Amino acid sequence: MSKIDEKLEPILAEVLRRNAGEDEFHQAVTEVFESLGRVIAKNPEYVDYALIERLCEPERQIIFRVPWVDDRGQVQINRGFRVQFNSALGPYKGGLRFHPSVNLGIIKFLGFEQIFKNALTGLPIGGGKGGSDFNPRDRSDGEIMRFCQSFMTELYRHIGEYTDVPAGDIGVGGREIGFLFGQYKRLTNRYEAGVLTGKGLVYGGSRARTEATGYGAVYFVQRMLETRKTSFEGKRCVVSGSGNVAIYTMEKILEFGGTVVACSDSNGYIVDEAGIDLDFVKELKLTRRARMSEYARLKGVGTHYIEEGSIWDVACDVAMPSATQNELTGRDARALIKNGVMAVGEGANMPCTPEAVQLFQEAGVLFGPGKAANAGGVATSALEMQQNASRDSWTFEQTETRLAAIMMNIHDTCAETADEYGAPGNYVLGANIAGFVRVAEGMRALGVI
Known part of the structure; x- marks a missing residue:
């Protein structure tokens, strides 16, 4: 440290x-x-x-009760949060997380990280985050709709396209964003498309938004690898998670010529030495909402499902932790280093513990911190806001081209800042300083507020 x-x-x-x-x-x-x-x-x-x-002090912290009725007619109570952390560069921008682990400290950590991440994009967006301790797993569409409507019945008072623009995160995908947007429209009597991002294409969403966080992380790591005169081509990769970020991280790795041999969910991880069948993972997770254990059961020969243990024991050239915070520990980092890992890119928010980060840096492993490497999602959300403001809709290719350019610029900004401050190759320091300076200069210009 x-x-x-x-x-x-x-x-x-x-x-x-x-x-x-x-x-x-x-x-x-x-x-x-x-x-x-x-x-x-x-x-x-x-x-x-x-x-x-x-x-370090949020501009506003909102905590509220979320009552809703389940399919049995029983009243359930959850807690909702929105931390509006910093608006020096633009309206608050950051996702909503629905997960039992959510509490004020989690939301504040995510919101604080979001300040720097958003600043690094170079786009006019501030930092915020929100969510609830509601668990959407195994809930019916009707229950999720009623929860989202109750959640938005309070949240709508605090958001707007010029005030605060939430998006999705863990537990909040296209279905949840649709229910939230519908209730916002109903309560305000306005079709304010720019109030939420991650929307469906038929009602103001952006092409490539679904893919953006995963794609962006791979673009960032590809740029890091280029500094060592190499690329994803022929690399053996491990990606933790099997949600939105992990799936599209795997997709872009495959496009760049890499092979993904392992991915996971909260119950365990799957190893497929022939390369993960991404189409099958998509069917399991996005359509059937099944567990990764089904992959091994249905695919059979050549696949292994491990319920206990760590996915980071699987040898790889590139590791992409893309599930949740603090999932990759010092013990995991030692295993990866021993097995010859050359690059680590954080697809999730702060998935590596401080000990793990330190070990990677000491070993000379290329390390892309989440506030830089996973900024593609929020960058494309800001592009969605642009399209909504101009009543326009871009092609997938237009949006991905902008995303790639933003991620490469973030990489280069972090690298150049690290060089300027005497720490070449230290992307953590580069990202922190570059993001901080942009926000600090914005705050100075606005006075003591």
Whole structure:
């Protein structure tokens, strides 16, 4: 772990004290603080204007009750959240997560990361995040619709295309976005297409949005590999998860000539030495909503399903953690390094623990942090906002071309910033500093607010 600059130590201590018990938020903030010593040495005014303290304090935190009725007629109660973290560069922008693990600390960590991620895109969007501890798994469409309608009945007061633009995240896909948008339209009597992104194509969505986070992460890692004069061609890859991000990460890896030999879900992981059959994974996860254990049962010869253990024990050249936070530990990093991994790209938000990141960097493994590598989703959401504002609809090719250019620019910005601040090849430091400086300059221009 890098040393915290002595000028930042009391600021960090106060942030941790004021946000007691929020471990993931502490982890995200500490990682950024480890990068900022070099910045304040050049720009001491960032400390003088309390920019760092203000950046760590959300502009608004909303917590609300979400009552809904299940299919048995029983009333259920969940808790809803929206943390509007920073709007110095534009309206708050960030996804909604529906998962039992959701609490205020999780949403704050995600929102804090989103500030920097959004800044790195170069697009005019601020940072926010939201969600609920509702678990959509095994719920009927009717139950999910009633939950989404109740959730939006409170959330609609706090969002808008010029205020806060939510999107999807874990547990929130096209079905949920449709129900949420329908209730927003019903409550406001406005067809405000730009209020949510990740919408269906028939009512204002963007082509390539579904694929964007996974595709973007692969574009970023491809650019990293090019710095070593190589590419995905012929590489053996492991991708954790089997949701939206993981599926389209695998799809783009295959397009770039790599082979994906393992993927997972929350119950276990599948290994297919011949290469994962992506069409079959799509059928299982997107159509049938089945578990990955079905892959081995139905495919049979040459496949293995492991319920216990770590997917990161599978040897690979490129690892793409694309499931959830802190899924790849120090123990996993050691296994990957021992097996010869050369690049790691975070498709999820903060999926590697601090120990894992440190081990990768010490071993000379190319490491793309989530706030840079998985920015493709929010970048394409901002492109969806552009299309909505102009009443336009772009082709898939137009949108993917913009996405590829944005991801390559994010990579180059991180690399150049790391070089400028004396840490060549350190994409974590480059991403943190580049994102911070953009937001800090926006905050300075707007005064003390």
